[in-house]
Amino acid sequence: MTDYLPGGRRRVDRVLAPDFVTGLDGLDLDQIRARRIEADQEETDLSYARRLLQGRIDILRAEQAARRGDGPMSGHPRTDEEIVKALSLVLADERRQDHGMGRHTVSEPSRIGEHRREAERAVADVGASATDDLSDEALAAAVAKLVDVEARVSRVRREVQGVVDALTAEIARRYAAGGVPVGAGS
Template identity: 55%
Template sequence: MTTESHPGGRRPIDRVLADGFADDLQGLPFEDLRERRHLAEQEEVDLSFARRLLQGRLDLLRAEQQQRELPQDGPVEGERTDAELARDLSQALADAPRADHGLGRHLTTDPSRVGEHRRAAEQAVADVQASDPSALTDEAIVRAIEHLVELEQAVSDTRHQVQAVMDLMSTEVARRYREGEARVEDVLTAE
């Protein structure tokens, strides 16, 4: 999963994190500022989505790991019934409070590259067969979790960089409204 930016690249992440993208914001025409902020916001949403996909895979692997650590009461050692699998899957994917939560920003945009990020997350875990964690050895689960934790951290780090760019732009937009350089009416008539 490549979420880091590449200087001179053409992807949105490359543009948002490029040197100069957030420079001289006071001299930027308001419409250009709004477009850049929107691009950064979209990239933050897409990165959040990718991060959540990775976290879902981690949840499944950790649930399998935890299940293996529990004493087995079933008829065949290590095998679970379909009902137990469904229960475990629903628990693993439940929206319980997370220890690895983000900044809790209110996002007004939907992910734009859902398919791209889903494919990237699936490719990132394809080598660890995360769609069937029960087929993995204990050691393979540990390695898969370590691998996904590293990927999730890389996505998270990039997301924080994008959020810093968004914060700069939002601060400039707010300054312009506060000082009367921009008016809500201008934005409404421009859309």
């Protein structure tokens, strides 16, 4: 889905290519900043895809809980208001164990359509759109498959965050060394 492909043409392939962060001392500050912006945007897009997958996993897990007779979806809400209330409880679950690193970004996802299609393909691959039609075993398999995809997206996202950190460190090093006047940008 988002794994790095050496020589690939996608942004993630450029950002994770080994030469993206080697030889930074030979680049001017604007070039490093441009790379950081590109890596930052890829992290934002991966974060968006990850959250789409997590939301679907949360919904499927809520269906599993409902089948056991617990959770906000138990009793299968019927009215629009009941469904909205149940989904808001499912998607705002404070018990999540897979929160992100809390990185702050002002970027908006730039490839919303592409990432949505990737997430929808992952959901379609496991046949998880009509949960009522899935057996308990098929539902468990669907959750497992989406958890695997989400883990791969998270792994790539962490790799991209490492690139962002390396580029940020180089910019900070230059400021600290006095090679960049304070107020010359970020």
